[in-house]
Amino acid sequence: MELHQITGLILAGGRGTRMGTVDKGLQQFRGAPMALHVMMRLQPQVGNLMINANQNLGPYEGFGVAVWPDQIGGFAGPLAGLHTGLSHCESEYLVTAPCDSPFLPLDLVERLADALEEKQADVAMAVTGSGAQRQPHPVFCLVPSRLLTHLEEFLHKGGRKIDAWTGSLNTVEVSFPDEAAFRNINSMEELKRYE
Numbered sequence: 001m002e003l004h005q006i007t008g009l010i011l012a013g014g015r016g017t018r019m020g021t022v023d024k025g026l027q028q029f030r031g032a033p034m035a036l037h038v039m040m041r042l043q044p045q046v047g048n049l050m051i052n053a054n055q056n057l058g059p060y061e062g063f064g065v066a067v068w069p070d071q072i073g074g075f076a077g078p079l080a081g082l083h084t085g086l087s088h089c090e091s092e093y094l095v096t097a098p099c100d101s102p103f104l105p106l107d108l109v110e111r112l113a114d115a116l117e118e119k120q121a122d123v124a125m126a127v128t129g130s131g132a133q134r135q136p137h138p139v140f141c142l143v144p145s146r147l148l149t150h151l152e153e154f155l156h157k158g159g160r161k162i163d164a165w166t167g168s169l170n171t172v173e174v175s176f177p178d179e180a181a182f183r184n185i186n187s188m189e190e191l192k193r194y195e
Helices: 036-045 057-061 078-088 108-119 145-156 160-165 188-193
Strands: 008-010 048-053 065-067 093-098 121-127 135-144 171-176
Touching: 008 036, 008 065, 008 078, 008 108, 036 048, 036 093, 036 108, 048 078, 057 065, 065 078, 078 093, 078 135, 078 145, 078 160, 078 171, 093 108, 108 121, 108 135, 108 171, 135 145, 145 160
Parallel strands: 008 048, 008 093, 048 065, 121 171
Antiparallel strands: 093 135, 121 135
C-alpha cells in the first residue's frame, strides 16, 4: 500500500467532557496543541491528512490541513467523525487517530496496512495487551473508503458505537507491543503531569 492511497483523519470532534468540556485537541501539551503532536506523528505515514472537529474550526485550520465538522449532528462520537472522514476521503483508504493520543506509533499505518492486505480484511484495528489485559483501540483503524455506504446504512439504523460497526465487518486486530503509545490524555491533571 502506497502513501498516496491513504488519508489520515485526526478525530477532534468530541465535547471533551472528561476534561471539563474543553477542546482536547487544542490543549497545550509540551508547548503545542495536543492535536498538532498527533498530526506530526501521523502525517509522515499518510499521503493526505484532515481533521474532524465540531468547534474551534479556525485554530484547527491553522494547522494547514482540511477541517470537516460532523455531518451527523449532536456530537455523535468517533463513528460520526469516521463517517465525515470517509465522505471527504479522496484516496482508497482512511486511517484514524484521536486528537488526545500524542504518542501514537510511528509505524501505526504500515502495520495496519500490512495486516489489512494480508488478511484481505475490511478493517484493521490496533490492539494492545493480551488475556485479561487485552485492549482494543477501535479509534486507531484503517478502512477502505468503499465502506462509506456500509457505514451510512449502519448509522441510518441507529448504530453509534464504533466497535459495534467494526464488529459487523471482517476486522483484523493488529497487536502493538507498546501500550503507552495508545495512551489517551483525558484529564487536566494528566495533562499537567507532562508539563
